[in-house]
Amino acid sequence: MSKKDFYDVLGVSQDASDADIKKAYRKLARQYHPDVNKEANAEDKFKEVKEAYDTLSDSQKRAHYDRFGHTDPNQFGGGGAGAGDFGGFGDIFDMFFGGGGRRDPNAPRQGSDLQYTMTLEFKEAVFGKEMDIEIPREETCDTCHGSGAKPGTKPETCKHCGGAGQLNVEQNTPFGRVVNRRVCNHCSGTGQMIKDKCRTCGGQGKVKKRKKIHIKIPAGVDTGQQIRVAGQGEPGVNGGPAGDLFVVFNVRPHEFFKRDGDDLYCEMPLTFVQAALGDEIEVPTLKGKVKLKIPAGTQTGTDFRLKGKGVANVRGAGQGDQHIRVRVITPKNLNDSQKDILRQFAEESGTEVPDEQNDNFFAKAKRAFKNFGE
Known part of the structure; x- marks a missing residue:
């Protein structure tokens, strides 16, 4: 599979400045970093973003890429950003763990986002509505107030890592002594040890509950669109802000109307007499019936348009149209006369x-x- 254009990956133009590239990279790295984003493809997206940044942030690599694209990838080896800060990971550590590449296990962290899929009837999606939904999510334990420790006790600093949440492991290699930093296996990276765990949450500091949330569905939503409910995701860690809730919509089809964006399509039957002589018929719309004049000699498959009779744009950018296609019905079971x-x-x-x-x-x-x- 061919790689995506690095400029498209970062969402910048080919004449973007170094500052624009770095700004786009930081935003996307924060969005897709596996410590923050738990979606299945987040790690792959993160690697793709990092590869694009490693190339475009280095002037020599960028010049070569602008000329040759993804061909001859060996030219991208050595030097550049990777030589000084481990391939750009210095930026990641600064962004998530605060300078020096050392993560503070007790630093506030935002909670995870949640996704809720909702199925709507056609009319509900077209006109919008307000309603309550219940979602399962983790909430701070009321017994220990999130500490995970039994009431009356406190978590203790991990004596193995000194509260850093990481251990340094030294190894001798043909290139010299290498120090690897690993998550402390005694405290699982938290920097704290809980001797007496809270019985309610088992030391997790969180419990599963069903939360009722009132949401407002805007008029005009369609399948695949979503709304964001700020602060209604998982609770934050160490006093950090809660994540967000994203409500994704799935709209059931209508038996008469077909929708394409903000436009509606329908089919109306005509007798061959109406088609030949012309007539005025009533056509159903979202807000009641309207009259439509059929000219004499109308052929089957002819399209008519009712301007402004479609779906309201979900972002407030006007109203769609309704398109009517007529179909001439051939009579059956004619009598002799x-x-x-x-x-x-x-x-x-x-x-x-x-x-x-x-x-x-x-x-x-x-x-x-x-x-x-x-």
Whole structure:
């Protein structure tokens, strides 16, 4: 699979400044960092963003990429940003853990975002509504107030890592002594040890609850769109802010209307008399029936438009239109009198009408060969 353009990955133009590139990188790295984003593809997106930044933040690599694109990737090895700060990870540590590449396990962190999928009826999506929903989420334990420790006790500083949440492991390699920093396996990176755990939450500091939330669905939402409810995600860690709730919509189809963006489409039947002589018919719209004039001689498949009778734009940018396609219905089960009238019409208009009794299979086949042979 071919790689995406690095400028598209970061969402910047090819003439973007170094400051613009770094700003875009920081924003996307924060969005997709695995410590913050728990979605399945977040790690892959994070790696893609970092690779793009590693190239575009280095003037030599960027110049080579502008000329050759993704071809000859070996030219991107060595030097550049990776030589001084481990391939750009200095920026990541500064962004998430505060300078020096050392994470503070007790620093405030924002809670995780939540996603709730809601199915709406067509009318609810078109006109919007207000309603209450219940979502399962973690909330701070009322017994220990989030500490995870039994009431009357406190977590203690981990004696193995000194509260840093990380351990330094030294290794001898052919290139010299290397120090690897790893998450402390005694405190799981928290920097604290809980001897007497809270019985309510088992030392987690959080409990699962069902939360009722009032939401307002704007008019005009469609399948795949979402709204953000700030502060209604998972609670923050160490006093950090709560995450957000994203409500994603799935709209059930309508039996009469078909929707494409803000426009509506429908089909109206016409008798061949209405189509031939013209008529004025009533057409259902979202806000009641309206009259539509059908000109004489209208053919099946003709489209008419009712301006402003579609769906309100969810961002307030006007109203869509309603499109009506007419379909002429051929009558069935005609009586003898009706057939005679039609034969008379055909005769006067110069149209040949076959005799039903003599128009057998062989006659039809013969005419087909004759017509296609001409």
